[in-house]
Each structure stands twice: as C-alpha cells, then as structure tokens.
Amino acid sequence: MRPRIQLLSPEVIGRILREAFELLMDPGVRVGSAPVVELLRSAGVEVAAGVADNDGVARIPERLVQQCLASAPRDFYLYNRQGEKAVHYGGDDVHFDPGSCCVQMLDPETLEARPSETRDLVRIVQVTETLPQFAAQSTAVVCSDACGDSRAASAIGDLYRLFVVLQHSDKPVVTGSFSAAGLQGMIDLLAADSGSPDKLRQQPRAVFDVCPSPPLNWSEFGSRNLLDLARAGVPAQIVSMPLAGGTAPVTLAGSVTQHAAEVLAGITLHQLAGPGSPVVWGGAPAIFDMRTGGAPMGAVETAMLNMACAEVGKRLGLPTHGYLVATDSKLVDAQAGAESARSAMLGALAGINMISGAGMLESLACFSVEKLVIDAESIASAYRLARGIDVRGDEVRGDEVPSEKARGEKVPRETLATAMFAQTGLSGEFLKLKETRALFRQEQHLPSPVIDRSARGSEPASDVFTRARIRVDELVSKYRKPTLSEDVLRKFQAIVDREADRAGVVGTETGKNVGAATGTTLGALGG
Amino acid sequence: MSDPLFGAMRQSIIDGAPDTATELAHQALANGIDPLEAVNQGFAAGIKFAGDQFGCGEMFLPDLLASAEAMKAAIKILEPEMLKRGSEREALGKIVLGTARGDIHDIGKNLVATILSASGFQIFDLGTSVTPEQFVAKAKEVDADIVGVSALLTTTMAGQKAVIEALDRNGLRPRVKAIIGGAAVTAKWAAEIGADGFSRNAIDALELAKNLMGKVMNEVRSKGIAEA
Numbered sequence: 001m002r003p004r005i006q007l008l009s010p011e012v013i014g015r016i017l018r019e020a021f022e023l024l025m026d027p028g029v030r031v032g033s034a035p036v037v038e039l040l041r042s043a044g045v046e047v048a049a050g051v052a053d054n055d056g057v058a059r060i061p062e063r064l065v066q067q068c069l070a071s072a073p074r075d076f077y078l079y080n081r082q083g084e085k086a087v088h089y090g091g092d093d094v095h096f097d098p099g100s101c102c103v104q105m106l107d108p109e110t111l112e113a114r115p116s117e118t119r120d121l122v123r124i125v126q127v128t129e130t131l132p133q134f135a136a137q138s139t140a141v142v143c144s145d146a147c148g149d150s151r152a153a154s155a156i157g158d159l160y161r162l163f164v165v166l167q168h169s170d171k172p173v174v175t176g177s178f179s180a181a182g183l184q185g186m187i188d189l190l191a192a193d194s195g196s197p198d199k200l201r202q203q204p205r206a207v208f209d210v211c212p213s214p215p216l217n218w219s220e221f222g223s224r225n226l227l228d229l230a231r232a233g234v235p236a237q238i239v240s241m242p243l244a245g246g247t248a249p250v251t252l253a254g255s256v257t258q259h260a261a262e263v264l265a266g267i268t269l270h271q272l273a274g275p276g277s278p279v280v281w282g283g284a285p286a287i288f289d290m291r292t293g294g295a296p297m298g299a300v301e302t303a304m305l306n307m308a309c310a311e312v313g314k315r316l317g318l319p320t321h322g323y324l325v326a327t328d329s330k331l332v333d334a335q336a337g338a339e340s341a342r343s344a345m346l347g348a349l350a351g352i353n354m355i356s357g358a359g360m361l362e363s364l365a366c367f368s369v370e371k372l373v374i375d376a377e378s379i380a381s382a383y384r385l386a387r388g389i390d391v392r393g394d395e396v397r398g399d400e401v402p403s404e405k406a407r408g409e410k411v412p413r414e415t416l417a418t419a420m421f422a423q424t425g426l427s428g429e430f431l432k433l434k435e436t437r438a439l440f441r442q443e444q445h446l447p448s449p450v451i452d453r454s455a456r457g458s459e460p461a462s463d464v465f466t467r468a469r470i471r472v473d474e475l476v477s478k479y480r481k482p483t484l485s486e487d488v489l490r491k492f493q494a495i496v497d498r499e500a501d502r503a504g505v506v507g508t509e510t511g512k513n514v515g516a517a518t519g520t521t522l523g524a525l526g527g
Numbered sequence: 528m529s530d531p532l533f534g535a536m537r538q539s540i541i542d543g544a545p546d547t548a549t550e551l552a553h554q555a556l557a558n559g560i561d562p563l564e565a566v567n568q569g570f571a572a573g574i575k576f577a578g579d580q581f582g583c584g585e586m587f588l589p590d591l592l593a594s595a596e597a598m599k600a601a602i603k604i605l606e607p608e609m610l611k612r613g614s615e616r617e618a619l620g621k622i623v624l625g626t627a628r629g630d631i632h633d634i635g636k637n638l639v640a641t642i643l644s645a646s647g648f649q650i651f652d653l654g655t656s657v658t659p660e661q662f663v664a665k666a667k668e669v670d671a672d673i674v675g676v677s678a679l680l681t682t683t684m685a686g687q688k689a690v691i692e693a694l695d696r697n698g699l700r701p702r703v704k705a706i707i708g709g710a711a712v713t714a715k716w717a718a719e720i721g722a723d724g725f726s727r728n729a730i731d732a733l734e735l736a737k738n739l740m741g742k743v744m745n746e747v748r749s750k751g752i753a754e755a
Binding site: 219245 | 711
C-alpha cells in the first residue's frame with residue numbers, strides 16, 4: 001500500500017472548483033494582451049474594459065473551461081537527450097528538480113550571498129546531473145556575469161541560462177521565459193537540440209513555467225507565453241502563486257480556490273490556442289508573512305497549500321507541479337534541513353508530479369549547491385517513505401528511485417518473518433541470510449556520506465555543511481560533460497547570436513558580459 | 528495641555544477602528560479642539576505606537592494597515608478645518624512612489640505608501656510598471672524630496688538603476704533622494720546602483736524616509752548658509 005496524505009475531502013474539492021468557476025465570471029480575469037483578448041472573444045468570451053489602459057477583464061464561462069479541460073492531456077512525458085522517457089507528468093508519479101531563476105549564490109567560504117554567475121549555474125547543473133534524485137534540471141540561477149544589469153543583456157538572460165544547461169546536461173529541463181519576445185529563441189534552441197520543431201513536439205525535452213499574477217491576472221507576457229507554447233506544442237507549467245493574506249484570501253482554502261481559478265483560466269487560454277498541447281496544473285502558492293511581508297517557502301502552511309492545490313489538479317485528472325524543498329533560512333542550517341526535508345516528504349506523499357525548489361535558501365532569494373546535495377538526501381528519504389512498506393509475496397512494484405529500479409534484484413516471495421526464522425531459529429544470525437543480502441537495498445535507503453551515521457571516532461564530529469561541501473566536490477569530479485555534435489553547437493551559437501542582436505546587445509556595451517553572452521561562450525564553458 | 532479625548536484618539540488608531548476615529552474627530556471639532564493638536568497629540572501618537580509595536584513583533588501587517596486606514600479616516604474629517612485655519616499639518620516630505628518598469632507587483636509599494644502617508648508624508652503614487660521618464664516628470668512636477676522605486680522581480684531590478692540614472696541625468700540628485708525596495712533588493716545592490724537607501728519593510732521605509740528628510744533639510748540649510 002502506498003502511503004498518501006489527503007488534506008481536502010472530495011466535497012471540499014467540489015466546493016473549491018465551484019467557487020473557482022464563479023470567480024472566473026465574477027470578478028473575472030484580467031488579461032493583458034491584444035492577441036489573448038482576440039482569442040477569448042473569438043471563443044465567445046465577453047471581455048470588458050480593463051483595470052488599466054492596456055488590459056481587459058474576461059468573464060470565462062464554465063462551459064468553455066470544461067471544454068478546454070477535456071482537450072488537455074491527462075499525462076505526458078519529458079525526454080532526455082537520448083530520446084528516452086525521463087519524466088512522467090501524470091498519475092501519482094513524483095519527480096524533483098532544483099529551484100529556478102535565483103539571483104544569489106551562497107558562498108560556502110564566507111557564508112555570504114553574492115550575485116550568481118555562469119560558473120555557479122554550471123556547478124549546479126553538474127551536481128544535478130549526477131544525482132538520481134533529480135529527474136530534471138532547472139535553469140537554476142541568473143548569470144550576472146553574462147547577463148547583468150544591461151537591459152539588453154538581461155533580455156536574453158533566459159535564453160542564456162537554457163543554453164548553458166543544454167550544453168552541460170542530458171536530463172529534461174524545467175525552464176521559463178520572463179518576456180514574451182524571449183520565448184521563441186528558447187524554443188528554437190530546444191528544437192535545435194531535438195533535431196527539429198516536430199521532434200521537439202513529439203518528444204519534448206523541457207517544460208516552461210508560466211505565471212499568472214495574483215490575483216486573477218494573466219499579464220501580457222504570461223498570457224502570450226501560454227499561447228506561444230501551446231502553438232509550439234512545448235509543455236507549459238502554469239505556476240500560480242497566491243500569497244495567502246497578501247495577494248489572495250488569508251484562508252488556505254480561499255487561496256487554493258484562487259489558485260484553481262487562475263490555473264483554470266490559464267488552461268483555457270492555452271487549450272484555445274493549441275488544443276491537446278501538454279499543460280501542467282502547477283503552482284508556487286505560499287502564505288504571506290504578516291511580519292515581513294515575505295513569502296515563507298519553508299512554512300508548513302506553504303507546503304499544505306501546495307499539497308491542496310495539487311489535490312484539486314488531480315481531481316481534474318491533470319499533471320501536477322508544486323514548489324517545495326525550499327527554506328527561509330539564509331544559511332544551510334538546521335532550519336534549512338527541517339523545512340526542506342519536511343516539505344519534500346509532504347510533496348512526495350501528495351503525489352505531486354514535479355516538485356521544484358531544492359537548493360533554495362532565503363525564501364527563494366539565494367541558492368546553495370551544498371543545500372542541493374543535502375536536499376537530495378531528504379528527497380531520497382521522501383521517496384522511501386512514499387514507497388511505503390512492501391509486503392513480500394504481494395506483487396512487487398517498481399521503485400521510484402531510478403538507480404534502485406535499475407538494479408532490478410530478484411525479490412523472493414516470502415512470508416513476513418516465519419520463513420526467515422525457520423532458517424535462523426533463535427541464533428539471531430539474520431546478517432547471514434540470503435534474504436537480507438537480496439532485500440536490504442530495497443528495504444533501506446542507503447544515504448550518501450552527507451548523512452552522518454558513523455560511530456564517534458577520535459576526530460571531532462563534522463557538521464552536515466562540511467560534509468556537503470566535500471560531496472559537491474566529489475560529484476563535480478565524477479561529472480562528465482555530454483558530447484554535443486558540432487552541428488548542434490553551431491546552431492546553438494547562431495540562435496544565441498541572433499537573439500543577442502535582436503535584443504540589441506552590442507559588443508562594446510558591457511564588455512566581458514556580452515562576450516560571455518554571445519560569441520565567446522562556447523569556448524569559455526568548454527571545461 | 529492634554530485633552531482626555533487624545534487618549535481615545537490614540538487608542539482608536541491602535542485598534543484600527545476607522546468609525547471610532549471618525550467619531551472622535553467630529554467630537555474634537557465640536558469641542559473646539561485645534562485639529563492640528565488632535566492629530567499630533569491624539570491620532571498620530573497611535574500610529575507611532577503601532578509602528579513601534581510592529582517593529583518589535585507585537586503587531587502585524589494587517590494591524591498596521593488597519594491603523595493606517597483609521598488614521599486616514601480621522602484626517603479626512605479634520606483636514607477641511609485645518610485648511611480653514613491655515614494650520615494644515617505640514618507634510619514631512621513629498622515622496623514619489625512606483626514599481627519599476629515591467630513589474631506589476633505592488634503589494635510592498637502599497638504598504639509603504641500607506642504607512643508613509645499615515646505618518647505624515649505626502650505620497651504621489653504612480654502605480655505599477657513606471658518608466659524612468661515618468662518618475663522624473665512627477666518628481667519635477669511636485670518638487671519631490673524622495674523618489675521610491677519598488678521591484679519584486681530580479682529581472683525588473685535593473686529598472687531601479689534606470690530610474691536613478693534618469694534622476695542623475697536630469698540633475699535632480701543629490702537634492703532628490705532615491706530609495707529602493709523589494710524582495711530581492713539588498714544593501715549591496717542599493718550601494719551598487721548608488722541609491723540613497725533601501726529598506727526591508729514599510730516601517731523601515733518610514734525610518735529611512737525620516738532620516739533622509741533630516742538629510743534633505745540639513746543640505747538645504749548648509750546650502751543656504753553657503754549661499755548667504
């Protein structure tokens with residue numbers, strides 16, 4: 001039996017959806033781009049004059065939403081570079097990826113936050129690539145060295161991050177575009193990697209986060225991204241982020257309702273533009289901290305919101321996503337461990353298909369690669385818990401941790417204990433049993449040396465951060481960079497150059513920054 | 528001289544009770560209390576208390592907002608009488624606020640506007656996704672003391688720099704002070720782009736604005752002395 005946590009009763013989910021449909025009619029949804037307004041009007045949706053000059057308020061009837069829900073796929077896969085299915089968005093399958101688009105990096109020497117750079121992103125990708133706990137990469141940190149504060153250079157920052165990740169990883173990627181204009185370059189990059197736009201459509205390598213703005217606002221770039229992704233057939237992950245009490249009702253149930261309305265509106269836009277295109281019921285809901293005005297990602301209520309939002313998505317039969325395994329602590333300390341491990345467990349027990357957020361400190365403001373390897377241990381434990389207690393003799397299900405599944409040990413069909421006692425009697429010699437040897441890897445998760453279980457020796461005890469630093473170095477030395485064909489690399493470079501030109505990045509503008517963002521990147525990142 | 532009503536006024540703000548504050552403001556006028564006295568000794572004392580309580584974690588943002596709303600209600604009643612007497616409350620300073628270009632997240636900016644306004648600053652709120660040119664134009668138009676730019680997203684933080692550069696280009700600084708805020712904003716970023724200050728929350732923003740106004744006044748004075 002697989003353990004599950006359910007926070008909402010079927011009746012309450014029904015009420016949430018009913019009220020979400022009501023919200024879509026009254027007060028309706030702000031939509032901020034002319035093509036979106038046109039698309040909605042052509043589907044018979046009434047779009048009134050908006051709150052600002054450049055937007056409108058759409059009243060979306062349930063009938064239309066239901067029609068769009070019916071065309072949204074129940075599940076889909078993300079593929080790795082080898083063309084293998086690597087992430088299953090659907091059912092109760094659980095996957096994790098690192099947090100996204102952070103701007104600061106925790107320096108393990110000084111313990112201070114500093115602007116993140118390309119070398120940090122590469123290191124995160126390398127570590128993520130070697131850890132089976134992460135089914136996907138993310139475009140984890142902003143590269144301030146390449147895409148700093150020049151408006152033009154930062155305009156291609158999203159493309160640059162994806163460019164770096166694709167060069168260093170074979171895994172699927174969770175990414176996103178912060179502008180409407182930047183998306184096409186990223187899709188082109190992925191199509192070049194896959195071989196063609198059609199191949200990308202058939203075997204998508206990446207999913208794009210697309211965010212509405214709470215409350216009930218599909219702004220210009222968010223809604224345009226939805227349309228463009230739907231038409232390209234590249235999976236979209238709708239990441240609605242109500243802040244309970246700040247930008248959404250203070251009650252958890254109220255925020256889940258707003259989340260549902262925002263995602264339903266997004267799915268409607270998406271499916272109208274590209275019926276059958278893959279879309280994820282995602283989110284990064286959080287409570288609003290009444291002291292700081294921040295979004296405490298490590299709060300248990302934040303985890304509860306993520307779980308409850310996913311439950312609503314599951315009721316609709318959609319693939320799900322959440323934002324967990326993050327902390328509000330500024331250091332990789334006990335608070336970071338407690339908050340991250342707790343939410344990893346809760347997310348796994350909620351059966352959320354993709355859980356983003358590992359490695360993140362300071363309410364998503366800072367990334368730590370040391371935290372990432374510690375979080376990987378929490379995730380492994382969460383997987384173990386979510387697998388539950390196997391009762392031998394039952395049909396044995398596959399493990400969710402790929403590395404363990406790959407081993408594929410034969411599992412003896414056994415009684416619970418009597419058959420083993422028949423061999424040992426009262427000798428207590430269980431270590432000698434063939435069952436012990438055959439089964440212990442499945443019964444127990446074996447943590448890496450990041451987790452200290454050793455007996456006290458003569459050396460002073462080390463803390464987890466120290467062990468994590470050693471582990472990061474080990475993983476980086478174990479990492480092997482994928483080999484990309486010259487042809488693909490040339491195409492990558494051409495796309496990056498084209499987009500840099502389009503964004504107005506010029507050679508003299510920011511010196512080394514632009515150099516890294518354009519021509520010299522392939523050489524600079526060769527190592 | 529302390530009117531017994533002052534205590535009740537102060538309390539109505541602490542309680543975040545706009546109806547009570549309104550009633551007390553009417554009562555003050557009926558009793559012939561100087562409206563400026565009513566504000567300074569009554570209502571404003573409540574805002575000060577609420578700010579202090581927030582600072583030490585005893586009151587929370589919703590409490591603070593309720594206090595600010597109650598303050599607004601009281602001022603609304605007292606203002607016409609103050610104007611009539613020519614004793615309007617002198618603004619602590621004029622502040623132009625807005626979120627950076629491309630950023631539509633305004634919850635933090637709105638909190639700052641509410642708290643600063645309740646505390647006696649005159650606020651000119653330009654709303655969301657404001658261009659550097661709009662900030663400059665408004666600052667010139669109202670002869671602002673401070674321009675505040677909020678940015679939640681790391682991608683829009685560059686807009687804060689653009690505003691500061693535009694203020695510089697137009698020769699508004701150093702007379703006009705530029706302050707920034709937002710979830711990802713750090714002291715380092717503020718220093719890097721040459722901001723005159725940044726704050727983590729609305730109450731810190733109030734302290735910051737008051738300090739900068741002290742600076743503005745000192746600079747005006749020393750300039751006056753230099754010119755004299």
